[in-house]
Amino acid sequence: MMDLLLKSGMIVTFIAVSAMFLVWWERKISALIQNRMGPMIVGWHGALQTPADMLKLLLKENIVPSGIDKLSWWLAPFFVVVPAVMAFVTIPFSDKFIVHDLNIGILFVTSITSVCVLGIFMAGWGSNNKYSLLGGMRSAAQIISYEVPLLLSVVLIVMEAGTLSMQEIIRAQEHGWFILKPNLALAFLIYLISATAEVNRVPFDIPEAESELGAGYHTEYTGMKFAMFFLAEYTNLVIISAVTATLFLGGWQGPILPPVVWFLLKVYGVVFLLMWVRWTLPRVRMDQMMGFAWKFLTPVALLNLLISGWLMVR
Amino acid sequence: MVDGEVEVSNMFRQIKVMWLGFLSLLIGMRVTMKNFFSPSVTLDYPNKKQPMTSNYRGMVDLKPEACVICYQCIKICPVAALYLSHNQTVVEGKKKLEITKFTYNAELCCFCGLCDEICPTDAMFMNKMYEVSAYSHEQILNIDLMEPDKYKHLDPNYNFSAEVTRNDENTVGKIIKPSVPVSAPATAAAPAPAAAETPKPIAQPPA
Numbered sequence: 001m002m003d004l005l006l007k008s009g010m011i012v013t014f015i016a017v018s019a020m021f022l023v024w025w026e027r028k029i030s031a032l033i034q035n036r037m038g039p040m041i042v043g044w045h046g047a048l049q050t051p052a053d054m055l056k057l058l059l060k061e062n063i064v065p066s067g068i069d070k071l072s073w074w075l076a077p078f079f080v081v082v083p084a085v086m087a088f089v090t091i092p093f094s095d096k097f098i099v100h101d102l103n104i105g106i107l108f109v110t111s112i113t114s115v116c117v118l119g120i121f122m123a124g125w126g127s128n129n130k131y132s133l134l135g136g137m138r139s140a141a142q143i144i145s146y147e148v149p150l151l152l153s154v155v156l157i158v159m160e161a162g163t164l165s166m167q168e169i170i171r172a173q174e175h176g177w178f179i180l181k182p183n184l185a186l187a188f189l190i191y192l193i194s195a196t197a198e199v200n201r202v203p204f205d206i207p208e209a210e211s212e213l214g215a216g217y218h219t220e221y222t223g224m225k226f227a228m229f230f231l232a233e234y235t236n237l238v239i240i241s242a243v244t245a246t247l248f249l250g251g252w253q254g255p256i257l258p259p260v261v262w263f264l265l266k267v268y269g270v271v272f273l274l275m276w277v278r279w280t281l282p283r284v285r286m287d288q289m290m291g292f293a294w295k296f297l298t299p300v301a302l303l304n305l306l307i308s309g310w311l312m313v314r
Numbered sequence: 315m316v317d318g319e320v321e322v323s324n325m326f327r328q329i330k331v332m333w334l335g336f337l338s339l340l341i342g343m344r345v346t347m348k349n350f351f352s353p354s355v356t357l358d359y360p361n362k363k364q365p366m367t368s369n370y371r372g373m374v375d376l377k378p379e380a381c382v383i384c385y386q387c388i389k390i391c392p393v394a395a396l397y398l399s400h401n402q403t404v405v406e407g408k409k410k411l412e413i414t415k416f417t418y419n420a421e422l423c424c425f426c427g428l429c430d431e432i433c434p435t436d437a438m439f440m441n442k443m444y445e446v447s448a449y450s451h452e453q454i455l456n457i458d459l460m461e462p463d464k465y466k467h468l469d470p471n472y473n474f475s476a477e478v479t480r481n482d483e484n485t486v487g488k489i490i491k492p493s494v495p496v497s498a499p500a501t502a503a504a505p506a507p508a509a510a511e512t513p514k515p516i517a518q519p520p521a
Contacts (some may be wrong), residue, residue, distance in 0.1 A: 033346045035355045276350075280342040287453055 007099045011088045017189055019234040020050040026275055033279045060223035065128060068220070073126030077221070077228040079119025083112045083222035093243045094108040094252045094259035105166035106154060110147075113198065116232065117143040118209065121228070123162045128222040135216025138286060139207035140195055145293040146204075150194035152301035154257035156308055162185065177250040183308040185213050188248045190301050196274060197241035197289070199233065203281040204289055211235045241270035365442070368484050371427045374418050376459040377478055380437035381476075383411045387429035387438050393421035396429065413460060420446070421456035430501040437482075443479040444467050 021187060026041065031038025037048025064073075089104035091100040102108050117140050124136015158164055159180075161172035178184040197204035208216035223311045245266035246249060252259035284292070324354045355366055366372070372397070383400045397419075401412045446468050448454045457464050465472040 032350045032354075035349055035352060037354050037356050037358050040358050040361075276343060276346060277339070280346045281339065295321070296328065 002181070004099065007097070010084065011099060015085060015231075015235050016090065017023055018238055019231050020054065022234045022237065022271065023050045023053075023230070023234050025271075026278075026304040029272070030279050033276075045181055054231040056225065057223055057227040062223045062225070065220050067128040069126040069128070071126075071222075072122040076119045076123035076126060077225045077232075079233040079234070080116045081119075082227045083115040083119075084232045084239065087112045087239045090166050091239070092155055092170060092231040092246060093263050095167070097260065098151045098167065101164075101165055101167045104160065104164045106164050106169065106243070106247070109166075109239070110151060110154060113236065113239060114143060116146055116236065119232075123221070127219055128139065128301060131213040131215075132219050135209075135213045135219075138249060139217060141202060141209065141215070142200070142204065142289065142293075146194040146197040146297075147189050149293065149297035149301040150198060152298070152305055153191040153194070155188045156184060156305055159309065159312060161306075166246055166251075170246060170253060173250045173253065177248065180249040183311075185302055186304050187301070188244070190297055190304070191247070192244060192270075192274075194293075194297065195244065196277070199236040200236070200242055201274060203284050206286055209283055220284070222254065237271060237274065238267065241267045241274070244270045338342055366444060369428070370442055370444075371425050371440040373441055373446055373465060374423060374429060374459070375439055375441040375464075375474075375481075376416065376418075377437045377439070377481075378413065378416070378460050380435045381413065381416075382435055382437070383413060384434060386432045386434065390428045390432045392426060392428065393424050394424045395424075397418045405438060416459045418459050419455045420457060421451060436481070438478075439481040441465075442474065442480065443469055 007152045025048070028038045028045070029070045030036075039049040040232070042048040042052050053314070087109050089099045090102050091106050118141075121136045122226045124134070124139070127133070155170065156268060161169045161180060163169060179188050202206050207213075210217070213219070218226055221229060242263075245263060251266075251269075252263040254262035254265075257265075330486045383398070385398060387394050390399050398413065399413065399415045401414045403410050403412065425440070427440055430440050433439070443458060443465060446454075446465075448468055453467055462474040463472075464474075
């Protein structure tokens with residue numbers, strides 16, 4: 001029990017610190033890509049900018065718009081944050097450090113992260129604002145659509161490793177990462193694209209498209225509630241990177257350095273890749289995005305699954 | 315059958331479009347990576363400052379020892395922002411002029427730079443200050459141009475001697491005498507090297 005509490009505390013600390021770090025990192029990377037300086041004033045090269053922003057958000061007035069659906073409006077931030085934190089239960093940081101190695105680990109992660117669509121839709125519905133409602137509906141459509149190719153590529157990994165447990169999947173990659181196999185490399189690409197859409201990041205950030213919807217579902221939120229949406233966004237980014245590292249990049253396995261360091265290196269490598277893509281691509285249109293999911297990614301993932309399965313049982 | 319063919323060709327078109335999109339993503343990512351490692355074009359502003367261009371017109375500044383009290387600047391100033399009064403004394407039979415008061419009203423000034431242009435001895439010039447906001451009218455109402463530290467209250471980093479040196483090097487809008495006298499055209503020997511030695515009409519602006 002004590003052990004579990006300690007591990008949970010460490011996880012929550014890790015989430016808070018990494019979200020703060022990632023916000024700063026994102027701002028720095030975008031600045032460097034656009035030949036700017038980025039935050040420079042608070043701390044070394046603006047490293048303490050996010051804690052300062054957090055402090056500001058804590059002190060902000062909590063504005064409640066009129067005509068809201070009270071229950072869903074107040075509950076939405078929790079429905080977004082809590083699943084994101086819960087998903088860390090089965091993330092293996094090293095061979096020993098994992099809160100609980102469920103035997104259905106990957107299923108747990110994928111299902112618990114899709115709960116956050118409920119929170120986003122509740123936020124959109126409860127806000128009594130047409131932009132928020134549109135953002136929430138778009139988000140629901142997007143996340144449900146991209147769940148299909150995402151799960152199809154995960155199924156391929158499960159077929160290859162023969163298990164759903166995260167630790168067992170990592171142990172199955174002892175003699176070569178899964179990304180090195182051609183069919184699984186394709187699954188990696190499909191997973192990464194779908195996961196980008198799952199966490200509403202550019203080029204799939206149409207639920208919060210500034211130019212069309214204000215800020216989408218979190219337009220009406222202020223102060224700490226807004227900060228919770230923000231925290232959930234970056235926590236989800238860490239989760240998909242951690243799952244990518246676990247499923248395709250060999251998890252905590254690696255020479256010389258301790259396993260935790262290897263795991264974090266891989267996770268932040270994938271995060272960097274996603275940020276790099278974010279500051280390269282413009283936003284896609286709603287119909288382009290849905291068409292891409294249903295007409296291209298899902299058939300390709302299915303075909304990949306079919307051919308790989310046939311090769312496995314042959 | 316025709317429909318089937320159309321669908322197949324549509325499918326291949328779709329795959330081709332996706333492949334081209336993927337390639338263009340890679341090209342775009344190469345571009346962003348190149349920019350990621352290239353130096354920043356913006357400055358860390360309060361810590362580092364952009365040097366102003368040579369024709370930038372900041373606040374009116376004065377080199378008092380160069381002033382010959384010709385009143386040209388007073389006459390040309392379109393908004394009467396300058397005030398000058400002088401005192402005449404006779405020392406050993408020679409008339410000597412002395413400035414008693416030379417003030418500048420930055421509140422009236424329209425920063426046209428005419429005083430800088432008209433000044434025959436280049437005593438009046440416009441410095442390169444650009445952080446010139448003040449807390450009250452009194453701070454910029456009657457600035458004593460005879461005082462070397464006249465703008466210290468606006469900008470603690472104001473350095474009078476540096477501004478003077480910069481102005482002496484700054485030659486924009488002024489007719490500069492050639493440093494090497496041009497050889498008379500009467501001399502028959504007018505070879506190409508002599509032409510090459512003709513000094514540049516405008517000196518290099520300060521780095």
